[in-house]
Amino acid sequence: MSIDRRQALTKIIGLSTAAAGAALVGTSAFAATDADGNYRLEMGETLKYVPLDAMATAKLAYETGGGCMHQVFHSIVTMLAQSNSVDAEKFATIPTALAGYGWAGIVGQGTICGNLNAAGMLINILDDINGQNDAVIGATFRYYETEDLPLSSDEFVAGIGSTAEKSLEVGATSIANSPLCHSSISNWSAASGKVFKEKGERCKRLSASLAYHIVELLNRAHGGEDISLLPEAKPSAEAQACQSCHGVTETMGPAASVKTDMECTTCHTGHFN
Known part of the structure; x- marks a missing residue:
């Protein structure tokens, strides 16, 4: 059965196609199909990953609103929905707006960074990638903790569609030293002299940076590289x-x-x- 994205999103939230919004279908959001045979992601089901263009994904993340978690989750899922994955149509049914709660450490609570929350949410539904899924998650978390972010090379800034002028809004890069949003923001604030409400461009670029790196890791795992052997996949010597x-x-x-x-x-x- 072929479905377009609009139809998929209508069906996945259980709206009647005869009278959208009039009634909710009384089946689990994780049921494999509803009573009419419309596809729904099942708990424990996984979908096939195929290599993506990391920069194109980063650009989409930068251009996407809704906060950091939504930016990363939406950009990668959307790219997979447009890819040659055998599960592309299934990726298209995923309502990425569900990731909108992850901004500023889960609705402003400053806990787990939405970029990392998105990585876990995404990789949890990907089919086994040469046994490296867990390693990709670990490497993503350690990278976030230890890397000077957001990425700020001229090539990256141009690639995501930003400008050198907007770099002034970022002020400075910083090392989070933690997967927690409040640590990341606090260290950036100390480095840049800016306050939380001025984080817009910095966090947009941070989400683009993480989308880029997650795709790079997934691509490398798909190509057969043992991600678990990377230094960034392991806890620090202190930990x-x-x-x-x-x-x-x-x-x-x-x-x-x-x-x-x-x-x-x-x-x-x-x-x-």
């Missing part, structure tokens, strides 16, 4: 040292068991200082 005592299966003495790969010393000062 690994913490894990030696605060383990998942065993701990050192009375130490608490902890499951995380994020930077520890961003929030915790440690035991010896």
Whole structure:
């Protein structure tokens, strides 16, 4: 069955095509199909990834509104819906507006950055990419923590459709040192001398930067590269040292068991200082 994007979005939210908005279909949003056989993404179902143009995806993310999570999720899903993936039509049914809640660390709460929230949401529905899906998520998180962002080379700025003049609105790049929005924004504010309400261009470029990097990682994984071997796919030496005592299966003495790969010393000062 062939469906266009408008029809897909109408059906996925369960609206009657006979009287749109009049009634909701009483089936789960994750059911494989509804009573009329219209496709719906099922819980646990995965869709085929194919390599994308990283810069074109970054440009779409930059041009897309709705906050950082929506920018990244929408741009990659849209590119896949327009790709030669065997599941392109299924990607087209995904209502990317659902990602709109992720701005500023989930509706302004300053928690997980929407760019990373989008990465998890996206990769969770991708079919196995040479066993590297988890590694791509880990590498994305570590990259966000440790890289000086947003990307600011002349080539990248031009590629996403921005300008050198708008770079003045960014002020400075910065290292988040955490997957949390408030850490990222605070470090950028300290580096640039700007306040939260001035983050517009900076965060648009940050989403473009993450969309670009996520696609690059997915493309490399698709090509057979072992992403888990990349330095950026692993926790820092400091975080690994913490894990030696605060383990998942065993701990050192009375130490608490902890499951995380994020930077520890961003929030915790440690035991010896």
